[in-house]
Amino acid sequence: MLRKSISGTNSSVGQTTDSFGCPFDKLYKDQSLHGADISFFRKGTRDDRIEQVVTPASDRGFAIGISTVPGHSRRIFHEHHATTHVFEEDALYIRNLAEPYKADLNGAFDMLLLEISPASLIKIAQEADFSGVTMLNAETASTDPVLANLVRALVPALERPEDASRLFVDQLATAIGTHLVQRYGGKTQASSTRSRKLSRSHEVLAKNLLLENLDGQISILDVSRACNLSRGYFIRAFRETTGVTPYQWLLAERITRAREMLRSSEAPLSEVAIACGFADQSHFTRVFTNVVGTTPGHWRRNA
The missing domain is CATH 1.10.10.60 (Homeodomain-like)
Structure with a gap:
């Protein structure tokens, strides 16, 4: 039986802050969803000030945040100075969780957050033909409409995880991961002359697997492995073959x-x-x- 990768989580017992350093008692939104190699969160507070947020260095990888509302600002403390940044709607940040973080947060916020482990980033990059990407460039309060729209498409799934299709979440996570390594990975995509279409046998196999799981609770990885293809290649080939995505x-x-x-x-x-x-x-x-x-x-x- 397939294990669902979609879940909504609550505050951990005994903890006063979440994994991003936000106090649980300040959050009116605290949702999570787990897709292909990326964990998604939605964090929101109505408080104008959340004192100081501190997170120690860790090996968790990279965090990406997209602001869904304007007006939030952060004073971020660096080793010898501090910088202040105002987040407008759809403004984003990318930070390496291997570096300690300390910031004063001002203004209510509603953030869509992504977390990608180092191993997952390497895997995403390889599947997207960006082999060698191991880091994402740091960003603070910059804008990326493409990424914002991709991540916003997951809001209904975060709100109602019981209705979310695992296939849909995995497929969207793959698209988001590909965009991140392409734009922020600092590498040029390898050229390829390989056919992007599925063979007839792979097309039939993929469609049969999907039909056997009408509820969508099968992962892209399960289907692509059955076809002996990488996840990213399978999605592109399926779309080129059928004109639509698997979902x-x-x-x-x-x-x-x-x-x-x-x-x-x-x-x-x-x-x-x-x-x-x-x-x-x-x-x-x-x-x-x-x-x-x-x-x-x-x-x-x-x-």
């Missing part, structure tokens, strides 16, 4: 199956939802309405 393909298959059941049977919507891989009727209704433009019940009555 988009599976979602279309789920909606097609749902339409067939709605048209040909009197099964309750709750049964249709489960049979087509949705968490429950509410989840089914939200996704179906978003894709088709009308609710399942209304579609059935007019089919």
